[in-house]
Amino acid sequence: MPENSSLENLLTETRSFPPSPEFAAQANAKAAMYDEARADRLAFWAEQANDLLTWKTPFTQTLDWSDAPVARWFADGTLNAAYNAVDRHVEAGLGDRVAIHFEGEPGDTRTVTYADLQRDVSRAANAIAALGVESGDRVVIYLPMLVESVVAMLACARLGAPHSVVFGGFSADALRSRIADAEAKLVITADGGYRRGAPSALKPAVDEALEGEGAESVQHVLVVRRTGQDTAWTEGRDVWWDDALESADVRHEPVWVEAEHPLYILYTSGTTGKPKGILHTTGGYLTQAAFTHKNVFDLKAETDVYWCTADIGWVTGHSYVVYGPLINGATQLIYEGTPDTPHRGRWWELIEKYKVSILYTAPTAIRTCMKWGEDIPAKFDLSSLRVLGSVGEPINPEAWMWYRRVIGGDKAPIVDTWWQTETGAIMISPLPGVTATKPGSAQVPLPGIVADVVDDEAHSVPDGGGGYLVLSEPWPSMLRGIWGDLERYKDTYWSRFPGIYFAGDGAKKDDDGDIWLLGRVDDVMNVSGHRLSTTEIESALVSHEIVAEAAVVGAADETTGQAVVAFVILRGEHADKAATEDGSAEVQTALRNHVAKEIGPIAKPRRILVVPELPKTRSGKIMRRLLRDVAENRTVGDATTLADSSVMDLISAGLAGPA
């Protein structure tokens, strides 16, 4: 079980907020959906796939699980994701509906209708095809939050070319390893984006990534002009997005693909150093993204203005900025920048300006706003908000209550949505208008989803008990594997409890049987809702010449959920140097910058502690539990399985000095 004591108070939480009769009366979701799905789960999903998507060729088989754990959903049907997200809305006479209100960080705006999207996506598809990309080829997208980012993803989908979006905050090295693993043919990037009031270059990281070994598969780089900053150019390889689109035809026939055709690969941290390329396919993924977006957020496409604050570099941006909302014909806001530029009320100002009615964000953002003070949101009219969502990490009851009261005016239901890159779409969440919500709990598996909390022997725990979260039946948007490594897929998710999916999260059931998530049980950290692997940061640290050994833990942090704390053993004379105050500061800076360069600024350790030894078991495994005790200033727990039990004393003694 995770030993996160700050989460213990969750279990004494007893408040509950039933839906108002008015909300319930108009809600998309109905309690009967649970019964319907329980009675015939596959028929339920087949109905959703038919209702929510337009198929070129209808499917006749819902699920083929004969090759478990690789599922095939709706396999003999054919469709196209971009057609479903864009063209069919235009064909239905909704071309003038706003798809995207774009707001740049400097305040520039753009309104994009579904008809505009259709033109741009078609032109981009023609342009990308002209650069040699065909169905099945991989395209890496490394962009800030722009309209073009959505267009680029849909253009790839239109061609049947799986995209792999790499978060713009990742370093050149991280980008290169992803390009190499996916063997991408094309990279789509921008000169830069606006970040905290200034242009921030992006293209140099692509140039650096492509210079290194492993990225030889890339033939072209398509560059969106956003900031207009000076940009180094490789003739013959680099192409401006605007030039390519300008000369491209506005008509493009979508490539109809089979339901199991790969839609995208998204890299995420696992328990080892090498990121996993999570593979999602088309029909099942789109079905569940659309179903959850419509019912969990109660989307009324004609009247709602929806805003998900996630970056497209994460799965939340894939399912709830691009595919879910656009499949459902929603009107949404996309904002390029940070919440505090140029002032700390920017988000609330945007909600007032665009009359946002559905907001989907992360607990870390809510806690940051709490810290800034409720007088800031109080200056804006937030009365348009009618549904609030949370995702990325457990939300503590205090933040939940603040979100409800200060942002939601004590009336908007909160949906705390549990899911993962691997699950593709929301799995556990209250349904607004149906579920009486509880502060801090994701509560119930959605209709058609079978989840449980089990003990070490895979036995379901009774109400009131705790253990591991598992998913016991396949679901439409489940990952279809890890790119290029089927064994790792089986190993990671299906070997801990044979035949059922192990999510890597600890959970409890309360007396009503509702599920409370307690955080990761493996070596994956969750910093501001972003997954980081301890091993990945450790490898980055030891790749620095002065580091002999490193151990990384996630320590509880009030704002970011967890913070990266690193314990390092330095080589020879560097250890002595670090023992002085100046030397210590120098080492800290050097190592933090090094991690930022190797992985990205989000992976920078909050604290780096120089230690003489690391606590290891006899088999050589680092006991991170003990280091977490140190990092969280707790009394160090049971150290009897250490090979050398005096190590912890040595570490604690050393930390009394400069750290």
Ligand code: 6R9
């Ligand atoms: C969507 C996303 C997945 C991990 C997951 C869990 C944590 C996500 C949560 C939550 C508690 C929630 N997580 N949502 N924990 N309550 N509502 O975040 O995907 O980046 O792959 O992270 O995030 O630990 O296993 P991803």
